[in-house]
Amino acid sequence: MRATVWGCRGSLASPGPETVAFGGNTSCVQLELADGTPVVLDAGTGIRLLGLELARLPRRPIHVVLTHLHLDHLEGLGFFVPLWEPSVEIHVWGPASPVDTLQERIAKYLSPPLFPVQLSEVPSNLIFHDFPDEEFALGSARVLAEPVSHRGPTVGLRIEEHGRTLAYIPDHEPYLGAGPEGVDPEWLSGFSIADGVTVLMHDSQYFEHEYPNHIGWGHSSVDHAVSFAQASGVERLVLFHHDPLHSDDQLRALENRARGLWGANGHAPELAFEGMKLALDTEVGAHSPA
């Protein structure tokens, strides 16, 4: 399994000279599985460029896996080139809601007045799936989607292939209402997703001093992200969902803060950046942001 980051910004796309190193596109991660099945984690604005890349490859069913339907994870879907190709089969996975179907909820965005075209006019073969309660197969990988603490129905994803696991929890507030101290893992939101994984991609939207003004918004401070990763015993932490107000310099400071909190043991935390590649099938490695 190989992962490529196409967007790691949170909340709002943030292009501009101050965000070129880590990128301004919102959440989108491409997974290349051993059997070639294309999997896309979230459909933020990063999916636009990924769609151009996938359109150049031989046609295969594509799985678009949505952790939740907040706009920064969905707004790129209408600009995903394969969506507009009649010959393409696209499976869209998302968290169930007790009220509307996944298709109905996505159609609220992909319809006027928010979007010029109705979802029903999309020419590709769209197939919608609620996440099952149990682990399920996606190509050669096994996927577990479990609800995590965030506003609205939201899941974290645990993707395993050949004994290597990626946990993807881009939006998560694991310590809502309780500090990290003394929380048993059994009572820790997201623990069953992140427990002992090879790589954890996790929300770290805020510096510690910013978090008090955002309690309950569904996101983590950098210290909470580090605490969660260490409580979960992950091998490697990749910090994700960067605040749109944070410049590259601020993000480097956030990364340094994470490394200071992490200590000397194991792999130092890194910030996700557009173009980051993680090869989970071999030695996990990534080059540095520009």
Next chain:
Amino acid sequence: MAQASHKTLPLILAREFASNIATPVTVMDENGRLIFFNEPAEQILGQTQAEVGELAPHEWTRLFRVERLEGGEIPLDDMPVGIAHRQRCPAHDTLAFTTQDGLRHEIEVTAFPLLGREDDYFGVVAIFWELRGE
């Protein structure tokens, strides 16, 4: 003591909610195990969560001897938490229970089930408070 396992998100959020309010609250899981009660509940129950841990139904009903106000045993299925658990609907009642130190408390209890989509069921939350004399 019942064996602990990783909790579902509704139970985690129920516990955090309970931990941050002054109303006595208990949380049961989908098997009827008493998995959490908050500090205000500890004051009434005369036990701390840390002392007793998670309790299976037969354990907590033995620990907190619950009876009808006028006396007489009340089966678990007839308690508000039992009704909420078994029938998946809210329930309210006035009850009495006796703690380990022999103190008898008269309480009102409201219990409601934590339901998910389709047939998902996560457990029961109960709030309770002591009856006050006129």
